[in-house]
Amino acid sequence: MDLPTIWFCVIAVFWLGYLFLEGFDFGVGMLLPVLGRDNTERRVLINTIGPVWDGNEVWLIVAGGAMFAAFPGWYASLFSGAYLPLLVVLLALIGRGVAFEYRGKVDSPRWRRTWDRVIVISSWVAPLGVGLVLATTVLGLPLDAAGNRVGSPFAAVSWETLLGAVAIAGFALAHGAAFLALKTAGDVRARARALAIRLLPVVLIPLVGFLLLVQWREGSLWTVLPLAVVPVAGLVARWRLAGDRDGQAFAALGVAVAAAAITLFGALYPNVLPSTLDPANTLTVAETASSPYTLTVMTWVAVFGAPAVLVYQGWTYWVFRKRISTQHIPPVHTP
């Protein structure tokens, strides 16, 4: 494989890491009012991702930074082309991050209610927006010869990209429920598990539907394979949840999101952003790639950096591996 192709794969891996890790983070936020009946239960939910959500979010930043370094044209055209959707994602991520950190800093029901609302809304909006942007890069934008979007600021919004948005948000919901079943104990766990079992078949429908659409529009022969894995892995997850094996169910959903990412990026390659205006304006891996020298430098950084990240992030999950239940939540202590 040549360097640009390798870097296309690296960026796909960063996006996959993001979808996998922040998928369940978003799911936990979405389920906050559903599974958390009182403040202590809601704190249980939030603290399942407490030590890790920030590290999970960095995957998005690095995915963006890697696009900038390896494929500046892709980064520039996608981010300016899908300007308003990205703005909405950014606003949601701002709200979410601050809400987690500030929610417990004042002991007042009104204060907590406000931040809970911010968490729930942003946990819905962010995956919808991320899904929309991902769908846009696969399905394309009306790009002119310079790689600039022509036409309306809402060019990135169509029923196809909205389906992609719902697909990613739906997956996040299921993944969050399965994660909570794995990470909590007692009542919260029982409810999370029951909900995950009920949700799983339903929320995977938009994901599979969106992948079929992508396959039909852009797919190659081989992308049928990972596409077929997605519903199978989803059903395996449901079966393992019903069999009380939370860990296996969570892993099966990990396989599902990996297969979905492989389908999406596999269908996209060798393009990075199709032009819906004129195929000649389509941005490709080869045309947008940085120089061989830059890619070589970045490869060395990634070869040493990425495994280290996996090791210490894995270690963090190990350190905080215990299930959390209401009895582990300390009393509120604020000045």
Added chain:
Amino acid sequence: MDVLDLSRWQFGITTVYHFLMVPLTIGLSIVVAGMQTAWVRTGNERYLKMTKFWGKLLLVNFAMGVVTGIVQEFQFGMNWNAYSRFVGDVFGAPLAMEGLVAFFVESTFLGLWIFGWDRLPKRVHLACVWAFSLATVASAYFILAANSWMQHPVGVEFVDGRPRMISIWAVLTNNTALAAIPHTIAGAFAVVAAFLVGIASWHLWRRRKQDDEHRPVWRSSLKVGAWLGAVSFAVLAVTGDFQGKLMFEQQPMKMAAAEALCHTEQPASFSILAVGDVTDPNCENVKTFTVPALLSFLAHNDFTTEVKGVQDLVNEYAARYGSHYPDDPALGELAGKPIDYVPSLPVTYWGFRAMIGFGALSAGLGLLALWLTRRGRIPDSRWFPRIMLAGIVTPFAANSAGWIFTEMGRQPFVVVPNPTGIDGVWMFTARAVSNLSVGEVLTSLIALTTVYLVLGVVEVYLLRKYVRGGVDGVMPPKPPADPANPDDPGGAKPNDALAFAY
């Protein structure tokens, strides 16, 4: 306003806002790491209290630094797509390295530190605070290397109309970057110094007549802050002087604009204050206090060097880079118009003075506090805590002024031509902006400014609350001991609960 102006305002607002949180985070995380090290080494409870108190303020601030930073990472592509395409080959690399090497470490080890008080061995937990605080410095290094490349492009060749990186080493050891980094880090320590001095002074004063069990906490914090402030100001002065000499060679227009030096002078005098309009073509007439030949010394280490004035430089630039913008519709209103090579003189002139003035004021207040509290004294005056608390603002103001001067001093370029560099590697800001609609940029400008404003108020409210709460507000309450029944089976065992939960 057009998309260019709106985008410039947006980048300015979001960056200045981000850089209110950044220096406090960098400085405070290192200081807190030092405090925790002192606690681990000596076992002295005072240092634990210091770690907990200042650590809590650090976390309140860290959250805002993180979320405002995310916006920065995407804004290049969103608002400046032509710039991103032009420089991506070289500019993207330090940005991606920052993410891979620094952001991951910061975010992961911060989580381990917050939640790991009872989950990790003491020394491993200490290593976590050092890991994320050093990572904040590493991320500053990478982003300053990227910014310095815009001020002084190096390590590239010019191929197919774009700079192409030929040496990452040259980019990462750009002399502009090597000068900017110690200056910026010292600026961060100046911020935390004033923060420590202001808050500790107030706490000392508040309970000056009573017996306060936490007095050693505040006294140590004040001392650390004051000395830190003195050392950072010395480093700021030395590195600032070095940066000035680089600027004289690399960005003469910025140097001239800093002084509002309209006409070339030899030797050039340094202006301290001006009364009147510095944009006047005869701006020399409005300068009130000047020190003869000092500017020559700042520029070149001797008292006779010629320093070029704005008007001579404009002619030089016009000869090299054109006197009019090309008649290209992509340039919008500016197409075919004359190029204004002069940065906003009031901003650069006063920004430069505000930076130095507020910095000196901040250092002076720290030393004053040290003198007033010598040998166990606590001033009785109501003015002591007020002045010290107000002093917290000064290094923030100095940092903002310095950055505004640095960035606005390079206009109209977004990539400043390197006088000894490669032909073609420069870019007008007017050329860099995305082809967005005014509505889009206006929406994001209003949305981001509003959200930042609201969150800024919330952060200040929380900081104030935790500052007032003092040590007791951040130490976990001791579990209620029941001496009559030491192993009461009824309640949950205290070690079952998490040491910290959101």
